[in-house]
Amino acid sequence: MIDYTKRTSYLGDLEKQRSAHKLVFEGSFNPGLPERGYNNRTLYINLSTRTIKEKPVTEQMKEIFIGGRGFGLWYLWNAVKPTTKWNDPENEIIISPGPLGGNTQYPGSGKSLVVSLSPLTDIPIDSNVGGHFGPLMKFSGFDALEIQGKAESDVVIFIDGQKGIIRVEEAPLESVDSHIAADIFTHMYAADEFDRRNISVIASGKGADHALMGCLNFSWYDIRRGVARLKQAGRGGIGTVFRDKKVKAVVVRGPTVKGDMNRPADIDRVRNTGIRLHREIHDNDDKQCHMRTQGTAHLVEVMSDYDLLPVCNFQYGSHEDVKNIASYTWGERFTQGIPDGCWLGCSMGCSKGADGHIVKTGPYKGHSVTVDGPEYETAAGLGSNCGIFDRDWILEGNFYCDTYGIDTISFGTSCSFVMECWQRGILNAERTGGIELTWGNGAAQMELLHQMARNEGFGAIVGQGVARMKKLFAEKGWGDPKLLADIGMEAKGLEYSQYLSKESLAQQGGYALTNKGPQHDEAWLIFMDMVNNQIPTFEDKAYALFYYPMFRTWFGLCGLCKLPWNDIVPADNYKTETPAKVPEHVQNYVDIFGAVTGKIIDKDELIRQSERVYNFQRVFNLRMGSGLRKHDKAPYRSLGPVTAEEYLSRQERYDKQLRELQGLDPEAMSLDEKIAATRAWREKQFELLTDAVYKRRGWTNDGVPKPEHLKEIGMDLPMLQEVVEKHL
Amino acid sequence: MKFIKPDPLKCVGAKSCEKVCAKTFFKNEDVAYSAIRITRRKEGWDINVCNQCGKCIEICPAKALYRNKAGTVMIDKAACVGCFMCVGFCPTLSMRVAPGAREPFKCVSCGACAKACRSCALALTESDHANLPA
Numbered sequence: 001m002i003d004y005t006k007r008t009s010y011l012g013d014l015e016k017q018r019s020a021h022k023l024v025f026e027g028s029f030n031p032g033l034p035e036r037g038y039n040n041r042t043l044y045i046n047l048s049t050r051t052i053k054e055k056p057v058t059e060q061m062k063e064i065f066i067g068g069r070g071f072g073l074w075y076l077w078n079a080v081k082p083t084t085k086w087n088d089p090e091n092e093i094i095i096s097p098g099p100l101g102g103n104t105q106y107p108g109s110g111k112s113l114v115v116s117l118s119p120l121t122d123i124p125i126d127s128n129v130g131g132h133f134g135p136l137m138k139f140s141g142f143d144a145l146e147i148q149g150k151a152e153s154d155v156v157i158f159i160d161g162q163k164g165i166i167r168v169e170e171a172p173l174e175s176v177d178s179h180i181a182a183d184i185f186t187h188m189y190a191a192d193e194f195d196r197r198n199i200s201v202i203a204s205g206k207g208a209d210h211a212l213m214g215c216l217n218f219s220w221y222d223i224r225r226g227v228a229r230l231k232q233a234g235r236g237g238i239g240t241v242f243r244d245k246k247v248k249a250v251v252v253r254g255p256t257v258k259g260d261m262n263r264p265a266d267i268d269r270v271r272n273t274g275i276r277l278h279r280e281i282h283d284n285d286d287k288q289c290h291m292r293t294q295g296t297a298h299l300v301e302v303m304s305d306y307d308l309l310p311v312c313n314f315q316y317g318s319h320e321d322v323k324n325i326a327s328y329t330w331g332e333r334f335t336q337g338i339p340d341g342c343w344l345g346c347s348m349g350c351s352k353g354a355d356g357h358i359v360k361t362g363p364y365k366g367h368s369v370t371v372d373g374p375e376y377e378t379a380a381g382l383g384s385n386c387g388i389f390d391r392d393w394i395l396e397g398n399f400y401c402d403t404y405g406i407d408t409i410s411f412g413t414s415c416s417f418v419m420e421c422w423q424r425g426i427l428n429a430e431r432t433g434g435i436e437l438t439w440g441n442g443a444a445q446m447e448l449l450h451q452m453a454r455n456e457g458f459g460a461i462v463g464q465g466v467a468r469m470k471k472l473f474a475e476k477g478w479g480d481p482k483l484l485a486d487i488g489m490e491a492k493g494l495e496y497s498q499y500l501s502k503e504s505l506a507q508q509g510g511y512a513l514t515n516k517g518p519q520h521d522e523a524w525l526i527f528m529d530m531v532n533n534q535i536p537t538f539e540d541k542a543y544a545l546f547y548y549p550m551f552r553t554w555f556g557l558c559g560l561c562k563l564p565w566n567d568i569v570p571a572d573n574y575k576t577e578t579p580a581k582v583p584e585h586v587q588n589y590v591d592i593f594g595a596v597t598g599k600i601i602d603k604d605e606l607i608r609q610s611e612r613v614y615n616f617q618r619v620f621n622l623r624m625g626s627g628l629r630k631h632d633k634a635p636y637r638s639l640g641p642v643t644a645e646e647y648l649s650r651q652e653r654y655d656k657q658l659r660e661l662q663g664l665d666p667e668a669m670s671l672d673e674k675i676a677a678t679r680a681w682r683e684k685q686f687e688l689l690t691d692a693v694y695k696r697r698g699w700t701n702d703g704v705p706k707p708e709h710l711k712e713i714g715m716d717l718p719m720l721q722e723v724v725e726k727h728l
Numbered sequence: 729m730k731f732i733k734p735d736p737l738k739c740v741g742a743k744s745c746e747k748v749c750a751k752t753f754f755k756n757e758d759v760a761y762s763a764i765r766i767t768r769r770k771e772g773w774d775i776n777v778c779n780q781c782g783k784c785i786e787i788c789p790a791k792a793l794y795r796n797k798a799g800t801v802m803i804d805k806a807a808c809v810g811c812f813m814c815v816g817f818c819p820t821l822s823m824r825v826a827p828g829a830r831e832p833f834k835c836v837s838c839g840a841c842a843k844a845c846r847s848c849a850l851a852l853t854e855s856d857h858a859n860l861p862a
Contacts (some may be wrong), residue, residue: 104809104810104811105810105811105812197790223790223791224791256806256807257809258808258809258810258830259808259809259810259811259812259830259831260810260830267828267830268827268828271812271825274811274812274816275812275815275816275825276816277816278812278813278815278816278817279816279817281816282816282817337786338786339786339787339788339789339813341789344789344790344809344811345789345809345810345811345812345813346789347787347811347813347816347817
């Protein structure tokens, strides 16, 4: 039995580290609580000009952008020019929890939405993250935090919501690595042991100093384990922007949380809706997703069973060794019986922790650490997709990705790409500096990560991501550029997340027809398409690519987690007309939005709220030189079998499709002809889907929001029209 | 530990327990403020009151629930974050919510209801809690 209160301590030099801090600049504010979910002010900090100011959150902002991702995109639009690059000082990092964020009664109400210009995609990225920062910042008095400019040397930004003080301090001594930084700063800024629960730290790590796939860790103090736990704003490289601004940490110290701090319009309604969901989770989680015991890793073998688990760089969808990393093995490895919600009151509690991991490589070799996760994406990305079916290596990679501030998804997909390049002879020991990138080589994967953190060797190249590697390898003449384009799993510069979409047209669109690149935030349709078979027809899929990206956007506007929407469903959900939508839960969201903000909406207005922001983001992409149909292309590996061995591995399926869908006779065709015919068919289907989705979204055939559509949804703002007109 | 041991067969539905509970802790007699609840069944009455099993202790994200020296499960309102997970996860549905309240409330085994019950359907009882969550 592992003692979950024991681990390597990093607090030995805390006093020395504290006394090395030097004040760079400071400001003060009147701490306050939100009213009906809003404080009506934002905190703006410019690290170059050493400015701290409050900005009003206007009624128009609330009406159009709601909060969270909406506020982030609005502030970013105003901060940057069409020519701005991610590492220009005017790029911002905006953090906002949304009006429902901080509510403790409804599960999953603690998300922070982080927005910035992405180093990977050069367009706006938004990433949602748990941990306590957003709610504690909100209960200190701010609906959003804007960080602009760059510091001269490493700084900590400390927001004291108890005293109304903001201090930007030079902090030269502490490690930037998150598992240390979060723990040290939690102890440094808490008045006493009880006060540690009022602290949340944002940190990144050494990897983000150099790699473009840097992530942010948002902490929450686990009062039972006695450690700062970490959740990640993973996608799009915002950690890289953070470190480029020379921010070592942002620390908030809020008031001790109470259930009424969001000051909702109708607290009884919020509470009763929440209690009903708590009970539903209590009654059904053990029969449905096992989120409370296995977290999102519950998906691993389900995905393999349905041939959807990425194996060896998305070549295959299942593997016999999946049993070694299956859900129940994680259930055994995670400490059970203590609340693991990444925000207070989340009874889904999927933020599982593996205590007592003894680190076996790198600078922390021999340390005993608590690993946060792995979640499904990490288990699949670092694991099966790299041919690694070993729990300890996945934990090792999970730990180092987090503490180095590296996104496990982008790293997993980048690592699997170079492993396939090794398999195909595009890479060899000479080109990788001696790292043997064979499938299943956990030690090699870790060496890439350590090199990335040291900014040296082949690991530093992998840290630039798949898009840049494809270009680099092609330039060096290391492989057929066409093959590299087909197997390099990125779109818009962002690496794919961990679902095999070859057989799911809906998920192909869900990945490629997106605002920010292939992720599972905008449209995670694979489960309803392939496991539950809830969107069988072409029309169903096209509609799903309108409805779900909009519905899912709404979570990001409000500060909510999507998992309690459909990772738990009412026992009689299957009897409803639209079980995929989970109508009872949609009604819950409609209810709590009204109960918090006092603004009564219905389920159609909910979608409309999202459409406004989703289209705003699309136009923002256009403004930054992206956002057209040509930017929504998918690598062929995500649509179908690229290679002969891929085709042959599922020959029966593909031959059948040739017969039934195209009326061809596979017996009369060579393998190359069959691969080519399959490809032509699938690429055509993808184009037809694109046509249908754009039409449904109110966009031109080139992917540009039509002026009349913008008018219809109340987004006919001159600033948007000006951008759109150039593309009509 | 001290707990209220109900004997539903003796209950006649007078509901004096509800009134005295609400009055003791909330200064009114509305059942919405009572930790003990009497409901009609097909035959006879059902008595719902916390059995001090302590399941809620391990559910609470704020460690606001604890067992006091007498073994009764108590709520530390200073630590409580008002999430009501304990309400949703109570095995016997005996954790309560008062209208408009920020924190839940529960039976603290004060025994007032047992004293008020003329049918002797409630008894303030002692038992060992060594194997229950602490």
